[in-house]
Amino acid sequence: MNRKLSGGAALVIAGVFVAGVFVYNSARMSSYQASMQQPPAPQATKTPTVAVVTVSPATYRAEVTGSGSVTAQYELTLNSRVSGQVQSVAAAFDAGQWVKAGTALAQLDDSQLKADVESARNALATAQVSYLEEQQSYDQAREEWAISGISDDPLSPLVLREPQLKAAQAEVDSARLTLEAAQRDLDSATIVAPFDAVVVSRSIAPGSYVQAGGELGSLLGAERVDISVPLSASQWAALxxxxxxxxxxxxxxxxxxxxxxSTDGLKDTxxxxxxxxxxxxHLDTSTRQRSLIASVDQPLTQATPLFPGTFVNVSLKGAEMSGLWQLPASALSQRGEIWTVSDDNLLAAWPAQVKFSDNQHIYVTPVGDQTDGAHVLVQPLSSYSTGMSVNPQQENSDGE
Known part of the structure; x- marks a missing residue:
């Protein structure tokens, strides 16, 4: 009897528990559905803070910058004018040496060249003797013709020996030129630097034989170096x-x-x-730019020698340009725009017309209606959009 009552009581308790769970879950579901039907509570919009500079049009002197490689005024492959065996090579004729114009670099065997000079000198002396003899014959012929009393000119110029005298003079002139050529060849046996130069390489040694036109070495001029600096049309306009x-x-x-x-002192030297x-x-066919040629005289005697092959950054003052804004370089967006903030704190984007730039600033044509005292973003982000409301925070023009 007691066992039956205990089992019934358990069933009653279990039924009550199940019913309670059902009622609880039903109430939770109704509450969730009611909350889903209600509109979400509005969230407060966060206005971003942006850094701006206040700018007004002013006059600035442009600075045009570029870069280029230093090249020597002359680049020469040194060749021999004459053939001969190399008798000696100067110590200065070695790679890396700096030589002055006229410095003897090497000496070729000149014995045959000396003989050629003497032979040419003898030929000139013989021609001069022949000319003097012909000159005497010419004078005598003219004197005899005058004594003859004939008033008319002779039938042939040979009578007065005019062609013979001209031929003798031509022989003298030819012999003199031959002697000068032989002397130049003799002088060329001594190889000299044609200008102040740096020896790049040497191709001969004592005992080697050089043919006329053969390569002796290569030189780079040291009197001047040039730098070709390509500039765009806008850079040329700023000069x-x-x-x-x-x-x-x-x-x-x-x-x-x-x-x-650099911070190791090189920047100062x-x-x-x-x-x-x-x-x-002319315009370069690949870059469509025109170059400005800058030069430095006596580059190797500078406090810091300027060697050919050095890559340098070049800058020079341009023309004064009025009515421009000076902005931090960061004010130019990746899309080539500058952003302004209106009096209502709304953003606006404008295509930038950059006239020139330097290491820290860009100089642009003013945009918008309020060109005087305009507020320009220091660093626009790609997430900004036209008409966005912002909270501007003033910075000075140096970004401090």
Missing amino acids: PAEAELLSDNYPVSLIASDSAG AQWTGYVRHTGK
Whole structure:
């Protein structure tokens, strides 16, 4: 009897529990469905803070920059004018040596060349004797013709020996030229530097034989170096007139590209001052740019020698340009735009017309309606959009 009551009680308790769970779950489901039907609570929009600079149009002097490789004024493969065996080679005729114009670099055997000079000198003396004899015959013939009393000219110029005298004079002239050529050949047996140069290589040694036209070595001119600097059309527009560029050695600053921005002291020494030598008169077919040629005289005697092959950054002052904004370089977006903030704190994007730039700034034509006292973003982000509301925070023009 008690067992039956206990089993019934358990069934009643279990039924009550199941019913309670059902009622609880039904209430939870109803509450969830009701919450899903309600609109979400509005969230407050966060206004981004942006850094801006306030700018006004002003006049700035352009600075045009470029780069190029230093090349020697002359690059020469030194050849021999005459044939001969190399008797000696000067110590200066070695790779890396700096030689002055006229320095003897090598000596060829000149015994045959000396003989040629003496033979030519003898031929000239013989021709001169023949000319003097013919001159005497010519004078005598003219005197005899005058004594003859004949008033008419002779039937042939041979009578007065005019052609014979001209032929004798031609023989003298030819012999003199032959002697001069023989002397030049003799002088050429001594190989000399034709200009101040750096020896790049030497191709001969004592005892070697050189044919006329044979290679002796190679030289690079040391009197002047040139730097060809390609410039775009906008850079040319920022420069003064060509007449000013080519007058009074218009100054150009150069710095070795591998020392630019260094902190080991090279930046203070690897700098040079050159000048504009001339301007290119054609466009490069691949870059469609025109080059400005800068030069440095006596490059190897500078405080820091400027060697051919050095790659340098070049800068020179341009013309003064008025009505421009000076902006941090970071103000130019990746799409070539600058962004302004209106009085209502709304963003606007404008295509940038960059007139020139330097290491820290760009100089652009003003945009928008409020060109004086305009607020320009220091660093626009790609996520910004036109009309976006922002909270501008003022910075100075140096970004501090």
